Amino acid sequence: MEWQNRNILIIGMARSGISSAKLCSRLGAKVKIQDMKKREELIPFMEEEINLLESMGIELILGEDPEPIIESQDLIVLSPGVPTDLEFLQKAKQMNIPVWSEIELGYVLCPCPIIAITGTNGKTTTTTLVGEIMKAYHPDTYVVGNIGTPFTDKVEQMKQQDFVVAEISSFQLETIHTFKPKVSAILNITPDHLNRHKTFENYVSAKERIFENQDSDDFCVLNEEDDICRKMKGKMCAQIIPFSRKKELDEGVFVKDDEIYVKWNKINTGICKISDLQILGDHNVENALAATAITICMGVPVEIIRNILIGFKGVEHRIEYVDTIDGVQYYNDSKATNVDAAIIGIKAMKRPIVLIGGGMDKGADFTEWIDVFPNKVKYLILIGETSDKIIQTAHEKGFFNIKKASSINEAVILAKEIAVSGDCVLLSPACASWDMFKSYEERGEMFKQAVYALKG
Incomplete structure (x- = not known):
């Protein structure tokens, strides 16, 4: 142009x-x-x-x-x-x-191969992990997109031999035209942003656009355990590299004998033990599997992938350990901006939970979130505009240990009063932040500051 x-x-x-x-x-x-x-x-x-x-x-x-x-x-x-x-x-x-997304503008000017990662949950962790692996392989790797750094901020610095790792949201995919990543990845698909997309089908269609311009020289990494992802296989021209946490695959990246294992393109080897990972939860095993599949496609040696996986400590605001005060552990999961992400946070905790939730209403149904409370969540503290909606759903499900707070500071103080030694306090809102905060990052930072303030 x-x-x-x-x-x-x-x-x-x-x-x-x-x-x-x-x-x-x-x-x-x-x-x-x-x-x-x-x-x-x-x-x-x-x-x-x-x-x-x-x-x-x-x-x-x-x-x-x-x-x-x-x-x-x-x-x-x-x-x-x-x-x-x-x-x-x-x-x-x-x-x-023409109406372009900023991602399309960056792509049109980009001289180097692009890895594009989307999905409802796990995008930021996987993008960060892939970025770390690719930087260890090639230092001039740019991590951009929905993760916080605009593609257009960095594209003028890029050279033909470099790499781009981009976190891509459904909003950004709505207005692509020629965008064609070398490797695309769809981590999972569950209902989200229905206030914007109107229907789940529209949301899925937006996600599918990540591979629409790919051809047989390109790769698409897909979650074999996700029903929606599996249905996409017949719609793409790219070579499919599946990953699975639950079963061994004839070809792909999977868990075998408690080990991340690769069986693809003449590679047949274990990468590292699940117990060697520093990031908590089954969802993070899936993120590690996806990152392995993506970087194997890009030709990264197994040893580099192994070293980064073992050393990776996670992403700020995603099940981030904050502090232990009077025997109570505090975790910041502010990036859990939808129900499925918040369920993951609850399942990752090994202690009884005093949960802080609520925020902007994106039209979500909170039933499945509350369904995982038994034997996990002992008390719920709510902030934001969804509070009454969540309370109604919780009462319908027989959960009554609930208090409302007018601010994140008040919520943390209430949590400290309720929690006893051996418990944890988890900020995992299941909602967007924009009713009270500029971003989920600001919400997470304010939570951490409120926790540190408990020490006086």
């Missing part, structure tokens, strides 16, 4: 939108960036960014609908938080104006 003097409109002033705007401007395009927040709403948080964008000649359209300028644009780049069914975007499609 010719970039010089092209009219490009960026929708959304979050990290990826700002990064896209700067990149397009550096390429010589005429860039506008739009956000429905007004300037006075944004200034307290991002005055420096606003000044930088304007100094680059980027026009800011704040607090206004972009519909009047749509027809003059050559390309629209959409931030992942912006729904695709907005009226002005429908108008753009009718006028054949």
